[in-house]
Amino acid sequence: MNQSKKITDGALILAIFMVLLVIxxxxxxLSSIILFxxxxxxxxxxxxYGFKPSLLMFIAACILTAIFATIMLLATIVMGIGGLMIGSGIHKQRSAYETLAGGxxxxxxxxxxxFVITQTLLDINFNFQDIVTDSVEMSAGLFEQFGVEEQAGQIEEIIELQISYMSMLIPVFLVAVALVMAFISQWIGYKFLNRVDKQKLKFPPFxxxxxxxxxxxxxxxxxxxxxxxxxxxxxxxxxxxNMLILTELIVLIQGFSFIFFYTHHKNISKFIAVLITVIALxxxxxxxxxxxxxxMDIGFKFRDKLIEKK
Incomplete structure (x- = not known):
């Protein structure tokens, strides 16, 4: 009975997934909304049902997408793997943030x-250096049109340095994009599961x-x-x-979290913490x-001291 229900649910959910693709x-x-x-x-x-049965559903989804909606195959791969990791974390009753890390x-x-598929199978080459060169040449042409050839060389050099530095931080950008996608998917997933399966899933307070x-x-x-x-x-x-930027971002998030903790601890309106966050950006x-x-909060555990003091 359990096996037949597992197959029935898989077929139904797979059909829903294909309907979303077709829409x-x-x-x-609507594609940008449906993507999430x-x-x-x-x-x-x-x-x-956990990871293993879901992996079979993921393979079936990739096969059906390749047959009926080939252009969406890459989207199916990306969203499918992320969804599998988030759902598996929920199945194993991991905390919201542990599930977010897995997602x-x-x-x-x-x-x-x-990236690998577009580079190898589809022969789409994302050459960042060519993009940098084209951007610099375009900027140089604009400077020449406005008659500032003397400053053009210096400005070109600055632009090249900035864009080259940004190209080195692609791994950080990749992590940031994946984190945002995982958070949005998990948040929407919680809403669906709470309504459909009557669960009480939610992110703990920031x-x-x-x-x-x-x-x-x-x-x-x-x-x-x-x-x-x-x-x-x-x-x-x-x-x-990349390591420095990533850890700085983590420490910065901890700092914002401490501000929200402090305002709650002192019974100050949450609006103040939100206002500080917006202004700080x-x-x-x-x-x-x-x-x-x-x-300071991570190293010296300010929160524990505040709680003990209270």
Whole structure:
């Protein structure tokens, strides 16, 4: 009975997934919205039956997509893997943030497969260096038209340095994109499961988010290495810069989380914490202060001391 129900649910959810694909093809302006709904069938099925049965459904979805909607095959791969990881985390009753970490990893794998497939099988070459060259040449042409040839060389050099540095941070951008996709998919998945399966899934309050103390040591190591390894042509330079940016982002999130905790702890309106967050996004010096606050909270456990004091 359980096996037949598993097959029936798989067929039904697979049919829903294919309907979403067809709608995205027929009504193009809805495709961007439906894109975030594609992981939901995988999340629902994996949350009920676990990873292995869901993997079979994922393979079946890829086969059907390749036959009936080939153009959406890459989207199916990316969203399917991310949905499987999120649903498996829910099935194993992991915490919301642990599930989010697994979903982020799933989307990273999916995006990497997307890159490999487009590079090898489809022969679509994303040459970032060509993009940089074209952008610089276009900027130089504009400068010449406005009669500022003397400054054009200096500005070109600055643009090249900035874009080259951004190209080195592609791994960080990849993680950021995967994290956003995982968060949106998981949040929508929680809403569906709470309504369909009568569960009570939700993200805990942002003020409770805390990262392990080991993050501080990784951040300090990356910071020290960034002063020692300064040659951009060195592979370690790229790795260190990505590690530094990623750990800085984690520490910054911890700082924002502490602000929400502090306002709640002192019975201050949440609006103040939201206002500080919005203003900080436009004032770099505030971001530096909040990053420092995150370091202090992780390293010296400010929250525990506040709770003990109270």
């Amino acid at each position: 995205s093809l027929i009504i193009p302006f 709904l594609l992981p939901i069938p995988f999340i629902i099925y994996a949350s009920r 982020t990893l799933g989307f990273i794998v999916g995006l990497l497969l997307l 003020r409770t988010l805390r990262f392990p103390s080991s993050i501080i040591w990784v951040y300090l190591m990356a910071l020290i290495l960034s002063f020692l390894i300064t040659d951009p042509s060195n592979f370690l330079y790229i790795a260190v810069q 436009f004032i770099p010096i505030m971001l530096f202060f909040i990053t420092f606050l995150g370091i």
